[in-house]
Amino acid sequence: MISTKGRxxxxxxxxxxxxxxxxxxxxxxxxxxxxxxxxxxxIIVKEMVTGGLLTGASGKGGGYKLCRQPEExxxxxxxxxxxxxxxxxxxxxAGTNDCPRKDACQTLPMWSEYxxxxxxxxxxxxxxxxxxx
Amino acid sequence: MISTKGRxxxxxxxxxxxxxxxxxxxxxxxxxxxxxxxxxxxIIVKEMVTGGLLTGASGKGGGYKLCRQPEExxxxxxxxxxxxxxxxxxxxxAGTNDCPRKDACQTLPMWSEYxxxxxxxxxxxxxxxxxxx
DNA sequence: CCTTTTACCTACTATGTCAATAGGTTTTTA
DNA sequence: TAAAAACCTATTGACATAGTAGGTAAAAGG
Numbered sequence: 001m002i003s004t005k006g007r008x009x010x011x012x013x014x015x016x017x018x019x020x021x022x023x024x025x026x027x028x029x030x031x032x033x034x035x036x037x038x039x040x041x042x043i044i045v046k047e048m049v050t051g052g053l054l055t056g057a058s059g060k061g062g063g064y065k066l067c068r069q070p071e072e073x074x075x076x077x078x079x080x081x082x083x084x085x086x087x088x089x090x091x092x093x094a095g096t097n098d099c100p101r102k103d104a105c106q107t108l109p110m111w112s113e114y115x116x117x118x119x120x121x122x123x124x125x126x127x128x129x130x131x132x133x
Numbered sequence: 134m135i136s137t138k139g140r141x142x143x144x145x146x147x148x149x150x151x152x153x154x155x156x157x158x159x160x161x162x163x164x165x166x167x168x169x170x171x172x173x174x175x176i177i178v179k180e181m182v183t184g185g186l187l188t189g190a191s192g193k194g195g196g197y198k199l200c201r202q203p204e205e206x207x208x209x210x211x212x213x214x215x216x217x218x219x220x221x222x223x224x225x226x227a228g229t230n231d232c233p234r235k236d237a238c239q240t241l242p243m244w245s246e247y248x249x250x251x252x253x254x255x256x257x258x259x260x261x262x263x264x265x266x
Numbered sequence: 267c268c269t270t271t272t273a274c275c276t277a278c279t280a281t282g283t284c285a286a287t288a289g290g291t292t293t294t295t296a
Numbered sequence: 297t298a299a300a301a302a303c304c305t306a307t308t309g310a311c312a313t314a315g316t317a318g319g320t321a322a323a324a325g326g
Contacts, residue, residue: 267326268325268326269324269325269326270323270324270325270326271322271323271324271325272321272322272323272324273320273321273322273323274319274320274321274322275318275319275320275321276317276318276319276320277316277317277318277319278315278316278317278318279314279315279316279317280313280314280315280316281312281313281314281315282311282312282313282314283310283311283312283313284309284310284311284312285308285309285310285311286307286308286309286310287306287307287308287309288305288306288307288308289304289305289306289307290303290304290305290306291302291303291304291305292301292302292303292304293300293301293302293303294299294300294301294302295298295299295300295301296297296298296299296300
């Protein structure tokens with residue numbers, strides 16, 4: 001299940017896309033509009049900056065803004081950054097040691113097929129697809 | 134992510150389908166073949182009996198067996214029984230109180246579309262599709 | 267009847283993740 | 297120099313995961 005981190009990150013992205021200006025938008029405003037704890041969002045947004053989704057600026061007049069156009073983001077990269085992986089089973093998550101039953105596993109092909117479907121779904125959706133207007 | 138409960142349950146079902154006889158198959162045998170702790174499988178298999186996937190018989194000569202033909206099971210019902218829900222987000226899981234942001238939520242349509250895709254995928258796969266031979 | 271084999275049952279536990287909260291420090295602009 | 301903002305470290309309560317431990321009941325075979 002997609003956790004609040006992934007879902008909130010997506011909402012932050014949408015919020016920034018919809019309220020796009022040249023200047024930075026303070027987290028306080030985003031938190032208020034979205035009804036999410038600002039303190040919790042700090043953790044999330046920090047990862048988004050590190051992950052290259054946003055740029056932040058300290059000090060008065062600071063805040064966050066997108067560093068690309070909304071159509072240049074896809075939902076998959078946002079979710080994958082926050083969730084760590086989109087894989088359905090531990091056996092397929094990146095960095096997992098190969099399962100010793102891999103070759104004989106009767107279910108692995110299904111999980112692979114599933115993961116591919118999920119990947120295509122989320123990587124095929126752009127941020128701009130979620131923004132209204 | 135699908136937990137061991139769901140994955141192990143599926144493997145038990147496949148194991149029973151492949152080793153199908155008229156008689157019951159002891160859990161000890163399944164655990165040995167699958168390389169899974171018998172004690173842990175007890176918990177899982179118990180839920181499967183309660184959920185109507187298997188029948189169990191105590192005593193000598195007892196064990197477990199399928200109560201339908203392999204083509205009469207689908208993967209979705211097995212996973213949903215063990216995982217509780219296949220929903221991608223809490224907002225869509227059965228029994229969840231409606232989210233107050235439901236009507237304005239920009240992401241809900243995408244989650245719904247995703248859930249439908251996932252449902253169709255797993256409910257479209259039969260247990261017999263996973264059994265070799 | 268008695269032993270073996272099996273399911274069935276209750277309880278416990280270590281570990282980790284989730285979803286935050288708390289309180290402070292640094293940076294920048296007006 | 298004061299305000300506003302990001303940035304940083306630490307902590308917490310609740311819950312889920314993935315088991316383990318040790319026993320009781322039931323059924324069949326001899």
